[in-house]
Amino acid sequence: MKAAVWEGPNDLQIKNVPCPVPSENEVLIETRAVGICGTDLEIFKGRFKHIVPPLIIGHEGGGTVQEIGRGVSRIKKGDRVIAECILYCGACYYCRQGDFGLCDDSKVIGISGAQGEYAEYFTVPEKNCYILPEKISWPEACLIDSLADTVHGFKKVNMPLYSTVAVFGPGPGGLFFCSLAKMRGASKVYLVGTREKRLRLGPRFGADLAININKDNAAEIIKEDTGGRGVDVVIEASGSERALKDGMSILKKGGTLQIYGVFGAAVPVDLEMIQLYEFNVVGSAGSDYATSIKLVDEGAVNVKDLVSHKFRLEDLPGAFSSGLIEKREDNYMKGVVLF
Ligand SMILES: [Zn+2]
Ligand SMILES: [Zn+2]
Known part of the structure; x- marks a missing residue:
């Protein structure tokens, strides 16, 4: 499959890589849309010293479930889902209190410890999948992650x-x-x-x-x-x-x-x-996807107006290196990658 792989500071490449296979309790998603986040730009620039290449970046996306791993029961093949990017352990002190954003043993898709979503396919645990209501379009779905973080921050x-x-x-x-x-x-x-x-x-x-x-x-x-x-x-x-x-x-x-x-x-x-x-x-380190999806589904928060640029996967290296995203040229607000 094709994926945008970060190979080091200012070096993002479209490569052919093996398609991931869902492990137990995971699903394989055929990517439909991924939001471009400020964090992606920071990684691209090499500003996070603890993040090591090579890494498929991208963490604000979703798609159609293609395959389900052993033990998956709630999510079905063909479901449209959005994936919460924090891979919390579910077992540590904080997780058991419901503070998943504070997990002692977390990974984050496309950032630390897990491959990202700027790829034709990605895998994610079933517990991180949220069914996307019919009314929400793929470009709109790309804002759910940002809104989920904000909702969590607001609750504090x-x-x-x-x-x-x-x-x-x-x-x-x-x-x-x-x-x-x-x-x-x-x-x-x-x-x-x-x-x-x-x-x-x-x-x-x-x-x-x-x-x-x-x-x-x-x-x-x-x-x-x-x-x-x-x-x-x-x-x-x-x-x-x-x-x-x-x-x-x-x-x-x-x-x-x-x-x-x-x-x-x-x-x-x-x-x-x-x-x-x-x-x-x-402070704020978590997210609330369920509330975010409800707000978008019911039109309570305007997300459509924020999508300023639509890219294809192949456009990504150019979009990052051109300065368009960094300097927010051309009225750049929120870019989305559509597949
Ligand atoms: Zn983000
Ligand atoms: Zn935990």
């Missing part, structure tokens, strides 16, 4: 009724956070970022005010708008040190800060603020 946030919320980073995750905040009854949602075209999508995802920090002083505007107090909740979804600093400066005393963006390295944080202002700081 203690958000009082009719709260004010500031989201930093207008990527898919940030926009989804805006939608979820509104859904949970936020009185006002601020979306803060640097990319004008992405910020303009804000209102379609429930943002009441989108602020471009290259033009305006977001911290000042939000402070003033909240009577000098700041917001109840800050979601850091950009992975930028500047956003983190701005976010902490507009979080009200006793407010909650969600660290959702990927920083990739340690950044300085003013701990005294956390101590003096009694900030609640929460």
Whole structure:
């Protein structure tokens, strides 16, 4: 079968590799669609030192079940499924508490310990498969993973009724956070970022005010708008040190800060603020596929508008090396690979 194999920094190649065989409790999926994630780009660039080539990357996809392994009973041949990418062990201390994202012995499809989905076929444990409702198209299905991560992150946030919320980073995750905040009854949602075209999508995802920090002083505007107090909740979804600093400066005393963006390295944080202002700081490492699928199926969260680029498997090396994805050229928002 054909697969996109990462061979080292800036080196992704389409190769012919053996088709995987499903082990016990696994299914073989004929890939139909895979979302391109920021993590793929980081791997492509060689920025994660612990990830070793060769590796088939891709982890936000699904397809049609072609073959089932021994012991598989719920999923049938021909089912349309989306695959949750965290391969949790199911037996460790955290898994037994239902905190699969914190599993002590996890692997992640296309990232660590398991081959990925930029391939004509891939295998995945049955327990990671979710049946895709008929109404959800394959390009839309590619956003389920991002939304599932956001839903999980949102569940970690203690958000009082009719709260004010500031989201930093207008990527898919940030926009989804805006939608979820509104859904949970936020009185006002601020979306803060640097990319004008992405910020303009804000209102379609429930943002009441989108602020471009290259033009305006977001911290000042939000402070003033909240009577000098700041917001109840800050979601850091950009992975930028500047956003983190701005976010902490507009979080009200006793407010909650969600660290959702990927920083990739340690950044300085003013701990005294956390101590003096009694900030609640929460993280996010898991996902909630069941809720994410329901939100997409019922049209509660807009995912269609985020698909900006459609690729074929053969296009992938070029898409990564051209800078299109990295520089988000040509209004790039979310790319999907369709088979
Ligand atoms: Zn991802
Ligand atoms: Zn575990």
